[in-house]
Amino acid sequence: MPTEGVWTYAVVESEGADSRISGLRGVSGEPVRAVTSTGLTAAVGTVGLDEFGEAGLRRNLEDLDWLAATARAHDAVISEMARFGPIVPMRMATVYLDDRRVSQLLEARHDDFVAALRHVTARAELGVKAHADPEVLAGGQDSAGRGAGAKMSGTAYLMRRRRALVANDEAFRIAAEHAVNIHAQLLRHAVDGKRKPASDRRLSDRTDWTVLNGTYLVNTSDVDEFRAAVAAVDRDIPGITLELTGPWPPYSFAGDVVNS
Amino acid sequence: MTEVLPADNNREVALVDLLDRVLAGGVVISGDITLSIADVDLVVISLRTLVSSVGALMDEVGIESPR
Numbered sequence: 595m596p597t598e599g600v601w602t603y604a605v606v607e608s609e610g611a612d613s614r615i616s617g618l619r620g621v622s623g624e625p626v627r628a629v630t631s632t633g634l635t636a637a638v639g640t641v642g643l644d645e646f647g648e649a650g651l652r653r654n655l656e657d658l659d660w661l662a663a664t665a666r667a668h669d670a671v672i673s674e675m676a677r678f679g680p681i682v683p684m685r686m687a688t689v690y691l692d693d694r695r696v697s698q699l700l701e702a703r704h705d706d707f708v709a710a711l712r713h714v715t716a717r718a719e720l721g722v723k724a725h726a727d728p729e730v731l732a733g734g735q736d737s738a739g740r741g742a743g744a745k746m747s748g749t750a751y752l753m754r755r756r757r758a759l760v761a762n763d764e765a766f767r768i769a770a771e772h773a774v775n776i777h778a779q780l781l782r783h784a785v786d787g788k789r790k791p792a793s794d795r796r797l798s799d800r801t802d803w804t805v806l807n808g809t810y811l812v813n814t815s816d817v818d819e820f821r822a823a824v825a826a827v828d829r830d831i832p833g834i835t836l837e838l839t840g841p842w843p844p845y846s847f848a849g850d851v852v853n854s
Numbered sequence: 855m856t857e858v859l860p861a862d863n864n865r866e867v868a869l870v871d872l873l874d875r876v877l878a879g880g881v882v883i884s885g886d887i888t889l890s891i892a893d894v895d896l897v898v899i900s901l902r903t904l905v906s907s908v909g910a911l912m913d914e915v916g917i918e919s920p921r
Binding site: 599602605643646647648651661662665666668669682683684685686688689690691695699703710719721790807809839842845846848849852 | 868869871872873874875876877878879880881882883884885886887
């Protein structure tokens with residue numbers, strides 16, 4: 595039984611690939627190396643199957659420390675390589691039995707990889723999340739009820755409670771509408787964009803609502819313009835706060851060409 | 855607006871944003887060993903359940919929460 599496998603990080607054009615890869619260390623601290631075929635180079639590393647084989651992955655992906663360290667190491671290789679040209683990142687935990695299988699992949703999917711590289715050339719991915727503050731968005735609709743003072747009949751209490759629920763629904767509706775508009779507005783400054791499911795609120799430790807978890811493929815030359823658009827939205831809409839991340843390697847877009 | 859600065863060697867990226875990309879993005883081609891896509895999705899889902907049920911763990915292990 596084999597004890598070592600080949601972890602794949604990304605695919606790039608062969609030209610200049612060696613200098614992009616040289617000196618990098620991967621998920622198990624191994625030196626990253628090149629597997630080249632038909633003008634394409636896969637950045638790979640040899641990893642132990644006890645840790646990165648099927649059983650190991652299944653076990654380790656549930657371990658938050660391991661997952662965090664491995665995700666960061668995988669991303670560090672890709673991000674470093676992305677600084678020097680277009681790149682197609684592989685999903686984390688794609689492992690082959692040997693280099694020959696990687697070469698076969700490059701040959702079999704050659705045209706898809708080339709198309710994907712072209713799609714992301716001179717472009718970067720930027721993430722934008724919109725967080726909504728329900729109280730600001732519900733704006734004042736609740737204040738009428740507060741004026742009722744300490745003495746309140748059961749009916750008044752129920753009415754106030756009902757108004758608060760309506761206000762909350764209304765705030766959510768407004769927030770959702772803002773999210774649609776913000777996404778449309780940002781798309782005007784991007785080549786492509788997509789809305790992803792919002793992260794679990796408990797995971798992000800926020801009390802406000804994440805109403806947009808968007809990610810955008812932006813021409814490198816338009817990144818400043820995109821940032822300005824994000825800042826403008828953030829400033830202009832009360833109750834909505836935007837969070838910008840990136841530039842990222844094109845994780846969310848390179849796959850569209852190859853996976854289809 | 856909060857902004858996470860551009861990529862560099864020491865960038866501090868919220869784990870949740872990173873996982874959103876390295877586990878849900880990237881090119882998906884089954885390797886020889888990789889869990890099937892459905893399996894990976896399952897793993898991510900169970901991971902999310904795990905993480906969300908122990909929110910405090912995030913601080914404990916020193917993982918940055920998104921700002």
